[in-house]
Amino acid sequence: MNTGWVIALIVTGLLLVIAASRSVMGPIRWAGFVAMQLVIGAVLLFFANLVGELADFHIPINPVTALLTGLLRLPGLAALIIIKLWVM
Numbered sequence: 001m002n003t004g005w006v007i008a009l010i011v012t013g014l015l016l017v018i019a020a021s022r023s024v025m026g027p028i029r030w031a032g033f034v035a036m037q038l039v040i041g042a043v044l045l046f047f048a049n050l051v052g053e054l055a056d057f058h059i060p061i062n063p064v065t066a067l068l069t070g071l072l073r074l075p076g077l078a079a080l081i082i083i084k085l086w087v088m
Contacts, residue, residue, distance in 0.1 A: 038063065041070030044077055059084055 014031060045061045052058055059065060059080050069076045 034067070037070030038066045039070070040073075041066035041068065041076075044069050044073070045080075048077055048081070057081075057084070 017031075042061055045059055045066060049058055049061070065080060069080065072079070
């Protein structure tokens with residue numbers, strides 16, 4: 001998919017969420033919360049990958065893994081590590 005289409009889809013989705021809500025601050029606060037969890041998850045995964053370099057271990061940093069780690073914090077990171085080690 002072209003990057004322009006992805007950006008347009010995200011902007012359109014955010015505008016629809018804002019238009020469908022009763023107040024404007026609710027969806028904006030929700031989007032900020034999700035963005036913060038993505039950042040926290042990406043930072044946790046980055047540090048896990050730094051430590052994992054010692055054992056040739058790597059968990060890819062993408063929106064799904066970052067959001068899972070951001071929302072669940074250390075238990076989410078542990079779940080990703082266990083899934084990576086035993087399932088894959």
